[in-house]
Structures are given as C-alpha cells and as structure tokens.
Amino acid sequence: MTTDGSNRWDARLYDDRHAFVWRSAASLVELLAPQRGERILDVGCGTGHLTAQLAAAGAEAVGIDASATMIEEARRNHPGAQFFVADARDYRADEPFDAVFSNAALHWVRPPEAAVRTIHSALRPGGRFVAEFGGCGNVARVVAALRRLQGEFFPTAAIPDWYFPSVAEYASLLEAAGLETREAWLFDRPTPLEGNDGLRSWARMFATDAVAAVDTNRAEEFFSRLEAELRSELFRDGGWFADYRRLRITAVRIK
Numbered sequence: 001m002t003t004d005g006s007n008r009w010d011a012r013l014y015d016d017r018h019a020f021v022w023r024s025a026a027s028l029v030e031l032l033a034p035q036r037g038e039r040i041l042d043v044g045c046g047t048g049h050l051t052a053q054l055a056a057a058g059a060e061a062v063g064i065d066a067s068a069t070m071i072e073e074a075r076r077n078h079p080g081a082q083f084f085v086a087d088a089r090d091y092r093a094d095e096p097f098d099a100v101f102s103n104a105a106l107h108w109v110r111p112p113e114a115a116v117r118t119i120h121s122a123l124r125p126g127g128r129f130v131a132e133f134g135g136c137g138n139v140a141r142v143v144a145a146l147r148r149l150q151g152e153f154f155p156t157a158a159i160p161d162w163y164f165p166s167v168a169e170y171a172s173l174l175e176a177a178g179l180e181t182r183e184a185w186l187f188d189r190p191t192p193l194e195g196n197d198g199l200r201s202w203a204r205m206f207a208t209d210a211v212a213a214v215d216t217n218r219a220e221e222f223f224s225r226l227e228a229e230l231r232s233e234l235f236r237d238g239g240w241f242a243d244y245r246r247l248r249i250t251a252v253r254i255k
C-alpha cells in the first residue's frame with residue numbers, strides 16, 4: 001500500500017486491523033472489469049488481496065509495492081499472482097500492460113508526476129487506468145488534530161505529506177502525460193475504524209513516524225488528547241470514523 005517507502009509498514013497490523021482498505025474496493029475492481037488473459041499492473045498492491053482478485057478473474061496480474069514486508073506477505077498469501085518490490089516513481093515494465101490499477105496508494109507518492117509517468121509507460125496505447133486514492137480534503141480533520149498536537153508531542157517528526165488532489169488537478173497531470181480522463185468522482189466515504197482504539201490504530205499504522213516520536217511515557221496522554229480533539233467530529237454510534245474523501249478516476253492512454 002505504499003509506493004515509495006515513505007512510511008514504515010506493519011503488514012500484519014495492516015491485514016488484521018485495516019482490511020477495510022481492500023474490502024471497500026470491490027466496486028473499483030468492478031469498474032476495472034478485469035478480463036481473462038489481460039496483463040494488469042496493480043500499483044501499491046500492499047498485501048496483494050486485490051491483485052489476487054484480478055488474477056482470479058483470469059488476468060495475468062502483477063503487483064508492485066515499495067514495502068518489502070508487504071510484498072513478502074502478498075507472496076505468502078497469494079501464489080497465483082506475481083509480486084515485486086518496486087517504487088512507483090521509477091518502475092519500468094519489460095512488457096506493456098493492458099490496464100493499470102491502483103487502490104489507496106497514490107496519495108503516498110511524491111512527486112505525483114513521477115507515478116503518472118510510470119503509469120503511462122506501463123500501459124500499451126489504448127490501455128486503461130483505473131484508480132482510487134485520497135482526494136482533496138481527505139482526512140482533513142485527523143491531519144488538523146495531529147498538527148495541533150505536533151508541537152507538544154512530536155516536534156521533530158513529520159506528519160506524512162500525503163498527496164490529495166482535486167479532480168481538475170489530477171486530470172491535468174494525466175493529460176500532460178498522455179492519458180485522457182474518461183470519468184472522475186470525488187466523494188466522501190466516512191470509513192469505520194474497527195474497535196474502541198480504532199483511531200489510535202489508524203494513527204499507528206499510517207502516521208508511523210509521528211506516533212513513534214512520541215515519548216513512550218506520554219503515549220497514553222497523546223492518544224487520549226488525539227481522541228478528545230476528534231471525538232465530537234469522528235466518533236458516532238459507538239465507533240470511530242475516518243473522514244475519508246476518495247478520488248476515483250478512469251483514464252486511457254491516448255499518446
């Protein structure tokens with residue numbers, strides 16, 4: 001689920017507590033409509049569950065991820081697909097793909113132009129690109145709360161500089177690289193975080209460096225403050241919801 005090594009990943013925690021990342025992507029796979037015999041590249045495949053679904057549809061599915069631990073887990077779980085450790089900014093395929101697919105990964109890649117160049121170069125002319133990731137405003141409340149606590153709890157560590165573009169911005173990037181946007185959606189998807197400690201677990205999983213920089217003696221205080229900051233906005237019906245906004249896009253390589 002990463003594409004450039006910008007987070008330290010715990011593949012087991014990812015699968016145990018954050019399976020919603022790939023489970024919520026069933027309709028994205030439907031939008032891709034993988035066909036038997038097609039070659040499909042899954043960029044930022046994480047532990048490979050979606051790549052395996054593409055393979056199960058009869059496609060020759062290749063998953064890449066910058067995290068060696070994610071790829072190790074993907075290979076262990078899904079022998080039917082091929083997996084490689086590779087950075088989305090500079091991966092170059094030996095043979096072109098009919099489609100490039102990506103779920104919840106491209107917001108980790110900077111500069112985004114480099115990932116778009118990789119996607120373009122991986123596709124045959126006429127090949128399609130189907131992706132979903134964080135769009136503008138994604139996790140804005142969580143990020144704002146982390147920023148408010150940064151000075152006090154982790155002044156020397158960074159909150160990840162995620163890339164959450166608007167439809168117009170991303171369509172322009174694709175167009176500049178030779179891809180024509182066919183459909184695009186930006187929509188809210190409040191996402192349930194499993195368990196009473198769902199927000200803590202999310203922060204540990206995805207803002208790893210920031211959380212790791214908190215003094216261990218003050219970790220409980222930090223998480224309590226984070227929850228207090230966000231409870232009125234993101235806790236309802238007995239559970240935590242992350243304020244996800246998705247950018248979903250389909251495009252075709254035209255040049």
Ligand code: BEZ
Pocket residue numbers: 104107133134138139162206244245
């Ligand atoms: C997302 O899928 O939107 C996301 C996941 C982790 C960190 C930031 C965003």
